[in-house]
Amino acid sequence: MLEVEKIRGEFPILERRVYDRPLVYLDNGATAQKPRCVIDTVDYLHRELNANIHRGVHFLSEEATERYEQARQRIAGFIGAAEKEEVVFTAGATASLNTVAYAWGGRFVHEGDNIVISEMEHHSNLVPWQMLAERCGAEIRVLPFDDEGRLMTERLAGLLDRRTKVVAVTQASNTLGTRPELRPIIDAAHAVGAVAVVDGCQGVVHGGVDVQALDCDFYAFSGHKLYGPTGIGVLYGKRALLEAMPPFLGGGDMVDRVSFARTTYAPVRLKFEAGTANFVGAIALGEAVKFVQQFAPADIEAHEAELLRRATERLSAIEGLRIYGTTADKCALVSFNVEGVHPYDMGMILDKLGIAVRTGQHCAEPVMTHYGVTGMCRASFALYNTLAEADALADGVARAVRMLR
Numbered sequence: 001m002l003e004v005e006k007i008r009g010e011f012p013i014l015e016r017r018v019y020d021r022p023l024v025y026l027d028n029g030a031t032a033q034k035p036r037c038v039i040d041t042v043d044y045l046h047r048e049l050n051a052n053i054h055r056g057v058h059f060l061s062e063e064a065t066e067r068y069e070q071a072r073q074r075i076a077g078f079i080g081a082a083e084k085e086e087v088v089f090t091a092g093a094t095a096s097l098n099t100v101a102y103a104w105g106g107r108f109v110h111e112g113d114n115i116v117i118s119e120m121e122h123h124s125n126l127v128p129w130q131m132l133a134e135r136c137g138a139e140i141r142v143l144p145f146d147d148e149g150r151l152m153t154e155r156l157a158g159l160l161d162r163r164t165k166v167v168a169v170t171q172a173s174n175t176l177g178t179r180p181e182l183r184p185i186i187d188a189a190h191a192v193g194a195v196a197v198v199d200g201c202q203g204v205v206h207g208g209v210d211v212q213a214l215d216c217d218f219y220a221f222s223g224h225k226l227y228g229p230t231g232i233g234v235l236y237g238k239r240a241l242l243e244a245m246p247p248f249l250g251g252g253d254m255v256d257r258v259s260f261a262r263t264t265y266a267p268v269r270l271k272f273e274a275g276t277a278n279f280v281g282a283i284a285l286g287e288a289v290k291f292v293q294q295f296a297p298a299d300i301e302a303h304e305a306e307l308l309r310r311a312t313e314r315l316s317a318i319e320g321l322r323i324y325g326t327t328a329d330k331c332a333l334v335s336f337n338v339e340g341v342h343p344y345d346m347g348m349i350l351d352k353l354g355i356a357v358r359t360g361q362h363c364a365e366p367v368m369t370h371y372g373v374t375g376m377c378r379a380s381f382a383l384y385n386t387l388a389e390a391d392a393l394a395d396g397v398a399r400a401v402r403m404l405r
Contacts, residue, residue, distance in 0.1 A: 002383060004303065004383075004384065004385075008384045010037070011034070011036070011384055012039070013025070013033050013034075017354070018351075018354050018356075019352055019354055021354030024355040024392050025385075026355060026357050026380060026381065027356045028205075028380045028381060028382040028385075029225070031230065032205070033382070034229070034288070035227055037290070038227060038228060038287050038288050041284045042280055045064070045283060045284070046280065049063060049064050050064075051063075052064075054270075055253070067283045068277065068279045068282050069084070072087050072089070072282070072286075074289055075285065078289045078293065079200075079204070079210070079211050079219065079234075080212050080213065081211055081236055082212060085268050086268075087235075087269065088235040088273060089232065089233070089269075089273055089281075090220075090234065090235050090272075091233060091278070092223070092224075092231065093124055093200075093201045094124040095233055095235075096220035096234065097124050097125055097128050097168075097197070097199065097220050098128045100235070102132070103245040103248045104218075104241065104244075104245045105129075105132040105165075107245065109132060109133075109136050109138050111136055112138070112163060114138055114140070115132070115138055115139070115164070115166040116142075116143055116159050116164055116166070116167045116168070117129055117141075117168045118142070118143045118151055118169045120145050120149070120151065120364065121169070121170055121199065121366075122170065122199060122363050122364055123363040123364065125197070126366070129166065138165070141159045141164075142159075143159060148326050149173070149177070149324065149325035149327050150327050151178060153180065160188060164189070164193075166195055167185060167186075167188075167189035168199070169182065170202070170203070171202065171204070171209065172203040172207070173325065173364075174202050174362055175362045175367045176324060176325025176330065176335065177308075177330030177333045177334070179329050182216070186214065186216055195217040195218065196217050196218075197216070197220075198218065198219045198220070199220055200221040201220070201221050201222050201225055202225070204221040204225075207297070207301060207331065217241055219236040220233065220236075223284075226288055226292065227292065228284055228287075228288035229280070229281045229284045229285065237268075242272070245272075247265055247271050251275045252275055253266070253273060253276075254270055254273060254274040295383065303383060304332035306387065307385055307386075307387065310387050310391065311334050311379060311381070311393055315336060315394050318394070318397060320338050320340065321337070321339075321397070322336060322339070323336045324337075332380065333381065334380075336376065337373060337375075337376055338401055340404070340405055341405065343359045343360070343375040343377045344359050346377050346400050346404070347359035349396070349404070350377075350393075350396045355393055358380070359375060359376070360375045361375055361376075
């Protein structure tokens with residue numbers, strides 16, 4: 001069982017008051033707050049260990065490089081990678097997915113091929129594949145979900161064929177909370193020779209991952225949703241695939257030899273880490289992972305499930321409120337609308353009550369189109385949230401409804 005009040009003490013921002021009310025932070029699906037160990041690590045690195053990595057023989061550079069690679073090793077273990085060389089640091093999940101689309105897709109996807117993506121994808125796992133399809137003349141095929149938010153995997157076989165090159169799917173929907181059963185999707189992709197690309201931004205936080213057990217080919221996530229800093233992300237790729245891919249960006253640190261006649265590239269992982277590395281972000285993300293690893297995954301899952309149950313029960317009792325995404329194994333977020341109430345108005349009133357939620361399309365416009373809405377309110381939970389905060393959400397929504405109707 002998690003000691004939630006003790007955990008909350010590790011997050012300084014949770015002591016804040018907004019509009020003279022205690023902050024109830026329920027926008028964790030957009031970005032999570034940072035524990036003191038991450039904040040202190042960032043501060044320490046800027047104060048005492050600020051040196052460019054991989055490019056110096058002096059003490060600061062060598063120590064920063066060592067800590068950077070230690071963070072890579074920790075993250076590789078956290079996600080179950082076979083070796084740390086399969087972990088590439090990027091600017092975020094969007095950069096990770098674009099790297100795959102440009103580097104792997106640019107070499108292996110051709111005119112007449114097809115790419116299968118799910119209807120519930122975040123734009124970051126949709127738009128890069130559309131751009132690739134436009135460049136090379138490939139076709140986009142969509143695996144739909146039903147009104148419950150269940151991915152209709154029974155239709156997958158009808159979308160796959162020998163020209164399918166990529167199957168891109170989320171581990172957990174940032175809007176619906178749906179956690180599809182991924183292994184059958186990945187196995188089906190492999191059966192036709194396609195690679196499976198998984199957006200793990202929500203899934204790595206809510207449930208975690210073992211990429212080897214999952215057998216995905218690529219896996220992307222961002223640091224800031226995992227209690228780490230912004231501006232840092234991870235791309236996992238099976239080594240053989242990373243070896244076969246050309247670099248995405250060119251410049252310093254990703255080269256072996258450079259001449260006007262020919263340039264050769266550094267081995268994986270460095271081949272994909274061009275330019276000055278965000279070593280501060282990478283090391284701090286390693287600290288965030290270390291922070292999470294002190295808790296049993298089952299305890300986190302149980303706590304978040306309890307938060308979800310309380311919020312769902314309380315919100316469902318409000319007349320005219322609809323929750324989008326009701327699968328049994330969804331992760332800890334609730335997207336909803338209330339009949340006759342615009343989601344922006346709802347969000348603004350909740351804000352004045354000290355409750356931070358996300359309103360809008362959540363970078364998932366096709367999901368909005370599916371339900372025929374222009375936006376939704378979303379409350380998303382983290383390990384530091386409390387049942388009292390779930391109650392505050394429901395009470396705030398009820399109050400907003402009385403004001404707006």
